[in-house]
Amino acid sequence: QEFRFGPCRVQGVALQELREAFWTVKDTVQAKDNITSVRLLRKEVLQDVSDAESCYLIRALLKFYLNTVFKNYLDEAADVRIRRSFSTLANNFFVIASKLQPSEDEMFSISESARRRFLLFQRAFKQLDIQAAQTKAFGEVDILLTWMEKFYEF
Amino acid sequence: CISGGLPKPTNITFLSINMKNILQWSPPEGLQGAEVTYTVQYFIYGQKKWLSKSECRNINRTCCDLSVETSDYEHQYYAKVKAIWETNCSKWAETGRFYPFLETQIGPPRVALTTDEKSISIVLTAPEKWKRSPEESSISMRQIYSNLKYNVSIYNTKSNRMWSQCVTNHTLVLVWLEPDTLYCILVESFVPGPPRLAQPSEKQCVRTLKDQTSALRVKII
Numbered sequence: 001q002e003f004r005f006g007p008c009r010v011q012g013v014a015l016q017e018l019r020e021a022f023w024t025v026k027d028t029v030q031a032k033d034n035i036t037s038v039r040l041l042r043k044e045v046l047q048d049v050s051d052a053e054s055c056y057l058i059r060a061l062l063k064f065y066l067n068t069v070f071k072n073y074l075d076e077a078a079d080v081r082i083r084r085s086f087s088t089l090a091n092n093f094f095v096i097a098s099k100l101q102p103s104e105d106e107m108f109s110i111s112e113s114a115r116r117r118f119l120l121f122q123r124a125f126k127q128l129d130i131q132a133a134q135t136k137a138f139g140e141v142d143i144l145l146t147w148m149e150k151f152y153e154f
Numbered sequence: 155c156i157s158g159g160l161p162k163p164t165n166i167t168f169l170s171i172n173m174k175n176i177l178q179w180s181p182p183e184g185l186q187g188a189e190v191t192y193t194v195q196y197f198i199y200g201q202k203k204w205l206s207k208s209e210c211r212n213i214n215r216t217c218c219d220l221s222v223e224t225s226d227y228e229h230q231y232y233a234k235v236k237a238i239w240e241t242n243c244s245k246w247a248e249t250g251r252f253y254p255f256l257e258t259q260i261g262p263p264r265v266a267l268t269t270d271e272k273s274i275s276i277v278l279t280a281p282e283k284w285k286r287s288p289e290e291s292s293i294s295m296r297q298i299y300s301n302l303k304y305n306v307s308i309y310n311t312k313s314n315r316m317w318s319q320c321v322t323n324h325t326l327v328l329v330w331l332e333p334d335t336l337y338c339i340l341v342e343s344f345v346p347g348p349p350r351l352a353q354p355s356e357k358q359c360v361r362t363l364k365d366q367t368s369a370l371r372v373k374i375i
Contacts (some may be wrong), residue, residue, distance in 0.1 A: 016346055023348040030251045036232060039200025043228070142253055142348075143230070154301050154346065 002153045003096065005058050006051035010099045013092055015145065015152050021088035022141045025081055030139040033132070038124060040136055041143045045121045049114075054151055055102040056114035061144065062097040064122065066090065069137040072130075089141060159242030160185065163192065163216070163235050166247045168224075170258040171353065172295055174284035175224045177210075177233045178217040182244055190239045194218045199230040199251060212238065221284050227254035227298070260295055260343040262355035263304060263324075271333045271363045276326040278304055278341060299345045305352075311336040311359070333365035 003010040049057055070090045102111070125133045161182040169176045181190055194210035197203075210218035224231050230253045234246040261281035268275045280296040296302045306326060307318040312335045319326065331337065338359040342352045 019347050020349075027250050036197060036199055036251075037202050039230075042200060139251070142256060146228075146253075146255060149347075 003148065003151050004051075004153060005054040005100065005151050006102075008055035008058075008100045008102060010096050013096055015149060018089060018092055018145055021085040022145065025079075025085045026139075026142060028079065028082060029135065033136045033139045035128065035132055035136060038128065038136065039140070039143075040121055040124045040133075041140045041147075042120065042124070045117050046143070046147045049117070049147075050110070051151075052110045053114040053117070055100055056111045057117055058148065058151075059097055059100040059102060060114070060118040061121065062093045062100075064118075064125075065093055065137065065144075066097060068125075069134050073134045073138060086138075155238055155241055155243035157243055158245050160190075160237050160239055160244040162244045162247040163237050164247065166233070166235055166249050168220075168233070168249060168252045168257070169217075170252075170254060172261045172281050172284050173221065173225070173227055173254055173258050173298075175219075175221045175252075175254060175258070176217050177220050177235070177249070179235050179247065181216060182237050185237070185239065188239055190214075190237050192216065192218075192235050192237055194220075194233060194235045195246075196220055196223050196234075197232040199232065204234070222286060224252070224254055225286075227258070229254075255298075256348050257350065259351050259353060260299070260302065260345055262353050263341055263343055265339065265341050265355050265358055267339065267358055267360045269360050269362050271365055272329065272331050274328045274331060274337060274339070274360060274362065276306065276328065276339065276341075278321070278324045278326070280324070281343065295343070302343060302345055305342045305344060307340040307342075307354075309338040309340075311338060331362050333362050336361045 001011070001014060003013065070086065070093075073086070125137060128136065161184065163179040163182055166177070166179040169178050177194060179192075191212045191214055193212060195204040195206050197205065205223070207218065207220065207223060218235075220233060230251050232249055232251060234248040236246045237244040263281060264279040266277040280294045280302060283293040283295055283298060285292065304321045305318055306321055307316065308328060309316045310332065312332065336359055338357050340357050341355045344350070344352060
């Protein structure tokens with residue numbers, strides 16, 4: 001079982017565990033998101049991502065989730081199930097992000113197009129109130145995991 | 155109509171099998187049997203407005219086929235329904251966020267069996283995705299889920315022994331079976347990921363052939 005984001009390899013992460021962690025809290029978390037007219041991980045962010053771009057993009061997204069989405073969200077998460085799911089996701093995101101080493105000699109255009117995709121996501125996030133944006137981003141982890149699965153070797 | 159004059163419909167959910175997405179609900183509490191009609195709307199997550207489906211406006215039945223409207227399975231959706239009776243109507247009852255790619259049930263495969271004396275060959279054909287019309291070209295669910303697997307359950311009717319095997323590709327040969335014995339086989343499709351309801355195939359039973367060598371020995375004696 002291994003993630004292959006282009007040249008970046010990540011072993012030792014069970015995608016199924018992440019899925020189950022999110023699935024137990026999906027309805028609860030998504031029900032808190034009232035801004036249904038906004039989708040952060042839109043198709044323009046994740047569709048047709050090349051292998052070469054994927055390492056840059058996934059690292060930027062996971063770091064953002066760790067530093068901006070999960071970091072403060074914890075105070076609000078009183079429900080034990082959400083806390084457990086939350087820590088499983090955060091710990092695994094940390095493991096994946098720490099193992100990703102996008103190569104420096106990749107063409108600038110590739111990292112630049114990955115960065116543009118990430119900026120689409122970040123800009124949409126920043127247009128919302130921070131707590132609403134964190135709730136929405138957490139509620140979209142199923143979209144993120146579904147995209148990550150495309151780079152996963154069972 | 156006076157909104158809120160009626161209780162809301164209940165148990166509103168999507169029943170989704172091979173991307174055929176049916177919205178279904180139960181009548182409002184206490185109004186079973188009354189001449190209640192319903193109106194449905196749906197919403198694509200990330201877009202701006204609720205949309206109507208004309209075939210599901212003022213209907214008597216408690217289901218609405220939203221397969222066409224929710225056919226882009228990488229999108230996520232909401233749906234809502236309200237009840238109308240005479241001059242009163244309920245507030246909207248709404249689903250959670252529906253993600254067809256992760257929530258559709260994978261139907262059973264087609265199962266073809268051929269037997270030998272001590273073996274049974276099983277050939278599985280993945281189910282087909284729902285399509286708008288028979289003329290539309292078929293898409294196998296395997297094309298959507300490359301990690302589609304099968305759980306094959308085998309039951310020996312003579313010894314009452316049952317076992318199952320997980321299969322990734324579409325063929326399986328069961329060996330070291332007993333000759334002249336009736337075996338029953340059930341197959342379920344599944345995809346690693348969130349828990350999905352499973353639909354087993356029809357049970358199929360076949361008999362292994364008689365052991366030719368013992369028949370020959372009898373002749374010789």
